[in-house]
Amino acid sequence: MCSDEQRLDMRLADLIERGYQFLHPRDAQGRIVAVVGIRVHDSVVDMIRLEAEDDAIALRLPGDEADVLAPRRVLWRSQGTARRVLDDLLTLPDDAYAVSGRVHGCWVPGEHGRAKWLAATG
Numbered sequence: 001m002c003s004d005e006q007r008l009d010m011r012l013a014d015l016i017e018r019g020y021q022f023l024h025p026r027d028a029q030g031r032i033v034a035v036v037g038i039r040v041h042d043s044v045v046d047m048i049r050l051e052a053e054d055d056a057i058a059l060r061l062p063g064d065e066a067d068v069l070a071p072r073r074v075l076w077r078s079q080g081t082a083r084r085v086l087d088d089l090l091t092l093p094d095d096a097y098a099v100s101g102r103v104h105g106c107w108v109p110g111e112h113g114r115a116k117w118l119a120a121t122g
Contacts, residue, residue: 004083008053011086015039015048025069038068043099044075048089056085060092062099075099 016022020037027033035050040063047068048058060076061068075097078088 004053008082008086011083011090012037014090015086020046020048036069041094044097046089046092047071048085050082050085053082054080056080056082058085058089058092060097 015037018039019041020039023036023038024032025034025036033051037048037050039046043063045061045063045065045068046058047061048056049069050056057077057079059068059071059074061071062073062075065071065073076092078085
């Protein structure tokens, strides 16, 4: 049998296989405050934010959302334990809640090895 920690690790590995890129936001002292995974596909952006084993949220956003960490519009949401939210996200079909068009943009390097998704406009 697998421990809960191993199961979470396997679920995170599944997200990486699906193309998620991970960011690690830090506080003013440089401590990691969350693990954030982002995947851009088709016309949407999927985001998961893990604060603790019992505090996680996953969102599906329109591809033109300007700030994926503080979105104005959410197409789908799951919130709860990391295990439940990861399961919900991994079983969410790619075409669920899709909007018309495709997402265009790029990852832009930032300070301290961080990156940010920059949606193309116009």
